[in-house]
Amino acid sequence: MTPRHIVLVVASVALLAAGVYLFREVNATPATTDVAKRPVKASEPAQEEPDTAQPDKAPDRSASRRPPPPVRSAPAETMGKGPAIEPNLDNPTPVIENVADELNKPNPRMDAVMAEANKAYDKGDFDEAKGIALKVIAKEPTNVRMLRIVVSSACIDGNSAEAEKHYQVLPPGDREQMKVRCERYGVTFNDK
DSSP states (O other): OOHHHHHHHHHHHHHHHHHHHHHHHHHHHHOOOOOOOOOOOTTTTOOOOOOOOOOTTTOEEEEEEEEEEEEOOOOGGGGGGOOOOOOOOOSOOOOOOOOOHHSOOOHHHHHHEEEHHHEEEEEOOHHHHHHHHHHHHHHOOOOOOOOOHHHHHHHHHHHHHHHHHHHSSSHHHHHHEEEHHTTTTTTOOOOO
């Protein structure tokens, strides 16, 4: 068999598996009919709907109603860490349970800026890398990735004062790596 045939067989099996999965899901999920009434124009005579309900049983409409969203509040340990957000039952919005988690959400724009700093560093443009990294650090003073770039670039440039300043902010594991890297350029650090 050629690689083309193998790819075709694998794709066919994947397509068959997806079809079986969809067929089972469609058959496992009960269908609900929530048909809206067609608006009656003034020129049309109103049509009576046939009464199909049994006289002693009311129609079951619970399947088409959604239960109201649960009322949630922030846990006690997060109280005082940010603005309190009250749930609005008319317009439910998510409750921010942990402000730190909210702040640590991915930021594609910031990731792109940090990637530019890494590219500049990898190309050997240490001044550019350090400049970009310092802009990120101005917004996020404990950004380890950018602190490492600033410390490394400062060591390569021989600027031990700047390297020391940012080295002190790094976590212990990163400090050890920076010590080894900067010793190559004659820069040593005083651990406090």
